[in-house]
Amino acid sequence: MKFRLLGALLAIVIALGGAVILTGYVNGGDARAADGAAFVPSFVVTTEIPAGTPAADLGELVAVKQIPALAAVPGRVSDLADLTGLVSDVALMPGEQLLGSRFIDPASRTVRGGVPVPQGMQAVTVALPAQNVVGGEIVAGDTVGVLISATVDRSGTDLPVTRQVFHKVLVLRVQPGTSVTPGASEADASATSTDPVATLMVTLARSTADVETLVWGQQFGSVWLTLEPEEADETGSRSVDGGVVFP
Structure with missing residues (x-):
């Protein structure tokens, strides 16, 4: 009889303990659910x-x-x-x-971004000093004017000439280029020089004929870009030489 009583008491204790544990787990679940629902x-x-x-x-x-x-x-x-x-x-x-x-x-x-090449055009890149690119202010999506300065043969005489050859050219991409040190050379590492001049790699969209003109200007002269928005006036363009600057 005594053993039966002890067994019954033990069963009651276990049942109560289980109920306490279950209640605590359920309450904890409610709290967790409440946190997630906050x-x-x-x-x-x-x-x-x-x-x-x-x-x-x-x-x-x-x-x-x-x-x-x-x-x-x-x-x-x-x-x-x-x-x-x-x-x-x-x-x-x-x-x-x-x-x-x-x-x-x-x-x-601006460095990473870019604009798709319009249908029928080509992309060409020119490396230019920052001062030739409006101080480096040009970004992808801008339109620019392109000027070429070169020495050309006029009636047997070499004559420096500048002319704006293209208007409102779409800029596809702008990336930082290398830095060059004017006056320095690999043969003379100790050459006196000024501060490095930053260059920018500017990719433009042009037709086949215009690409050829632009590459010629880069190869045999110098190229300058202007920031030329849609509303910019294109009239008045001319070839400029010393006789025009100093009439």
Whole structure:
């Protein structure tokens, strides 16, 4: 009889312990579920944002929405001020959370970015000193004027001439080039020189005949680019030599 009583008491104790453990697990599950169901604010894209869009223009393209904490992506933007001065590196689609990693310095994107070659045209690259490229301010998508300076034979006399040969040429890509040191040479490493002059690799879209002209100018003269937007006036172009500059 005594053993039966002890067995019954032991069974009751085990049952109570199991109930306590089960209750604790269930309560913990409820807490975990509650944590996952908690909502946090996040900037969400409401209208497609093209690549290269300045962060300053995001105001009407994004909205703050409450999303489940478990769905919040690490690195999401909590304050648009954190993106000041940056641009979107890729296109952002509606429904995406705004991530800081999707925004970069515009100068970085200019180096990496590019514009497709228009149908029927070719891409040609010229390496130019920064002062020949509007101080390095030209970026992919701009249109430029192209000037060539060269010495040409005029009636048996070599004559330096400059002329704007092309207008509103599409810039496909701009990359930093090498740095050259004027006056220095491999034969004389100790040659006195000035500070290095930065060069830029500028890729332009032109027709076959225009590519030939541009390469000739690069090979036998010097090339300069102007920033020439669509509304720029193209009239008044002429060939300029010493007689024009000093009549």
